[in-house]
Structures are given as structure tokens and as C-alpha cells.
Amino acid sequence: MIRPERRAAKMDPARALQRFPLAPPKLVDRYTRTEDVIVLCHLGVAQLTRQAWSLSIDGEIEHRTTLCFEDLARYPKVLLASVHQCCGSPFAPFEPTRRITNVTWAGARLIDVLADARPTRTARYVWSYGADSGEFSGVSVNGYCKDLPLERAGRDVLLAYEMNGEPLRPEHGFPVRLVVPGFYGTNSVKWLVRMTLAPDRARGPFTTRWYNDPVLDASGEETGDVAPVWSIAPESVIVSPASREAVSLGVEREIWGWAWAEESVSRVEVYTSDDDAWRPAELEPPRGHEWQRFSVPFKPGHRGPMFLAARATTASGQRQPRAGRRNAIHGVAVMVV
Numbered sequence: 001m002i003r004p005e006r007r008a009a010k011m012d013p014a015r016a017l018q019r020f021p022l023a024p025p026k027l028v029d030r031y032t033r034t035e036d037v038i039v040l041c042h043l044g045v046a047q048l049t050r051q052a053w054s055l056s057i058d059g060e061i062e063h064r065t066t067l068c069f070e071d072l073a074r075y076p077k078v079l080l081a082s083v084h085q086c087c088g089s090p091f092a093p094f095e096p097t098r099r100i101t102n103v104t105w106a107g108a109r110l111i112d113v114l115a116d117a118r119p120t121r122t123a124r125y126v127w128s129y130g131a132d133s134g135e136f137s138g139v140s141v142n143g144y145c146k147d148l149p150l151e152r153a154g155r156d157v158l159l160a161y162e163m164n165g166e167p168l169r170p171e172h173g174f175p176v177r178l179v180v181p182g183f184y185g186t187n188s189v190k191w192l193v194r195m196t197l198a199p200d201r202a203r204g205p206f207t208t209r210w211y212n213d214p215v216l217d218a219s220g221e222e223t224g225d226v227a228p229v230w231s232i233a234p235e236s237v238i239v240s241p242a243s244r245e246a247v248s249l250g251v252e253r254e255i256w257g258w259a260w261a262e263e264s265v266s267r268v269e270v271y272t273s274d275d276d277a278w279r280p281a282e283l284e285p286p287r288g289h290e291w292q293r294f295s296v297p298f299k300p301g302h303r304g305p306m307f308l309a310a311r312a313t314t315a316s317g318q319r320q321p322r323a324g325r326r327n328a329i330h331g332v333a334v335m336v337v
């Protein structure tokens with residue numbers, strides 16, 4: 001086993017970098033092309049090579065270990081597809097941004113790697129560190145750090161080295177990133193170089209100050225509690241028709257879109273303002289953490305402006321709120337001509 005020296009990775013660019021996703025009418029493909037996938041780098045892009053990369057695992061484990069890329073590549077390669085969603089700005093946690101994509105990943109299973117490190121009974125969280133460093137919102141950061149409950153690692157969490165069938169691009173975390181399907185993208189640490197098993201949550205700014213939502217009560221007041229931005233709440237977008245599209249009177253077509261949640265979606269309803277009714281949509285059965293297509297037949301009966309909306313509900317009864325949350329209902333105003 002090679003143990004390269006850990007030096008701070010070169011950052012290029014050494015500033016925040018974002019690529020916003022396609023607008024809902026452009027989300028026509030089931031799998032998002034890599035060039036259309038969101039990019040969010042708080043500190044810039046860490047430039048790493050496979051040769052210089054290593055992952056050290058420490059903390060509450062029996063066997064401290066450092067893996068090089070060949071060590072990781074020896075674990076069974078797992079392929080899966082999942083939604084990959086940025087939850088939006090940490091400064092505006094209740095604002096819907098719909099930064100959503102659906103991509104395929106390949107890599108080693110985190111539990112396979114952890115099985116060899118043998119977490120102790122006191123380990124409850126996995127802290128993951130990126131090789132990126134720099135400044136975000138006036139705070140100096142050495143290694144973007146996120147956490148996840150160890151019990152959540154037991155399912156489908158990957159140490160991924162491919163996106164959409166190709167090695168990760170630098171901005172997506174080359175050579176290895178964490179992927180937590182079903183959790184918001186912020187948890188999927190890029191340029192992953194260290195994991196620490198810990199009895200408690202990570203204490204860095206990205207798990208305490210940012211991406212830790214104020215908990216609201218039923219009337220929308222802050223309770224003083226906070227909740228980690230982990231699980232993806234139920235959400236849906238209407239792909240067609242597009243906002244402000246002119247749709248033809250009396251011509252039958254579809255209203256369709258995508259719905260997703262960490263827990264799969266069991267029901268989508270579509271609202272049409274001409275009859276002021278929510279109708280159940282046809283919905284694809286869930287496939288892992290991929291998004292699910294929904295559709296309803298649509299034949300506009302009156303000329304003039306019309307409002308459409310979709311709302312998703314999970315099996316446990318979580319439903320998209322009307323407004324005021326990042327997963328608020330997506331509405332589309334069209335013109336019947």
C-alpha cells in the first residue's frame with residue numbers, strides 16, 4: 001500500500017464555482033448529460049491526480065487505514081442511478097430552487113470499505129472531508145466536511161469514481177467523491193480524502209452554521225431547534241407544458257414531469273385551474289433513488305390564461321407544501337389559444 005504525503009490540494013479556480021441546472025422544460029431526458037449537471041464548489045475546484053490521491057479512515061475504528069486508488073478499485077464496482085439535487089443556497093434555506101438532475105454513478109460501497117476498517121460500537125457518524133480549502137463567506141475552511149449517520153451508510157452510499165459512465169470530472173470531485181443517494185447533494189463530499197468515524201456530529205461550518213435548517217412550528221415560527229439538511233423532501237416539477245407556453249384549445253396532450261424524494265414517491269396529483277381540481281397522475285413505480293415520471297392527459301377547454309401545478313406525496317404521507325419551503329409546489333402558467 002502506497003501512502004502519499006498529504007499536502008493541501010491546488011485550487012483552480014480558487015473561488016466559488018456554480019453551474020445552475022437546466023430549467024424544468026429542458027429536463028426532458030431521464031438521465032442528465034454531464035455537461036448539464038449542476039456544479040457547486042464553495043471554495044473552488046481541488047486539482048488532484050489518481051496517483052497522489054489517498055483516503056485515510058480514522059476515529060472510532062479498530063483498524064486505521066489509508067487506501068490508494070488501486071485499493072479502492074479492488075472493491076466490487078457498484079453502479080446506480082439517483083437524483084442529484086442541490087438544496088439551494090445555505091443562506092436561503094426555504095427558497096425553492098429546483099436544482100435537480102438524475103445521473104448514474106459507479107464506485108465502491110462505503111460499507112464494504114468500512115467493514116475492513118471495523119467501526120467500534122461507539123461510532124455513530126461518518127465525517128467526510130474534501131481536499132478543497134479556501135474561504136467561504138468570510139470563513140476560512142481547510143477541507144469541506146460533512147457528516148452522515150453510520151446507519152445510513154448501510155444501504156447504497158458510494159465512494160464514487162464515475163459519473164455517467166466516465167471518470168469524474170475535476171469539478172465533480174475527481175478522482176473520488178462520496179455519493180449519498182437520497183440525501184441533498186451538499187452531503188456528497190467531492191475530492192474525498194479523509195473519513196473519521198465519530199460518536200457525534202461534525203463541528204465544521206458546513207454542518208453547524210450552514211446546511212442546518214431552523215426547525216419551524218406549525219405556524220411557521222422558528223422553534224430554536226435545527227435539523228441537518230440530509231434527506232430529500234418530496235418534490236416534483238412539470239416539464240411540459242413550459243411556463244408561458246401557448247397551448248392549443250381542444251387539442252389533447254400531456255402534462256408531465258418528474259417526482260422524487262429520499263423515500264420514493266407514491267402519488268402525484270396535478271392541478272388545473274380551469275376546473276379548479278387536483279387529479280391523480282399516472283406515476284412510474286420507484287426505481288432506487290431515481291426520479292419517477294408522472295403524467296396526466298390534458299385537453300384545455302377554454303381560451304385564456306391557465307395555471308397548472310403538481311404535488312408529490314410519499315408512502316409515509318409526506319406531501320409537498322404550497323410555499324415557504326425548498327420543496328414547495330411547482331406551478332406553471334400557460335395561455336390557451
Ligand SMILES: Nc1nc2c(c(=O)[nH]1)N[C@H]1C(S)=C(S)[C@@H](COP(=O)(O)O)O[C@H]1N2
Binds near residue numbers: 184
Ligand atoms: N468537497 C466539496 N464537496 C462538495 C461541495 C464543496 O463545495 N466541496 N459542494 C456540495 C454541494 S452544496 C453540492 S450541491 C454538491 C454538488 O455536486 P456537483 O458539483 O458534483 O454537482 O457537491 C457537494 N460536495
Ligand SMILES: [Mo]
Binds near residue numbers: 085087088
Ligand atoms: Mo448544494
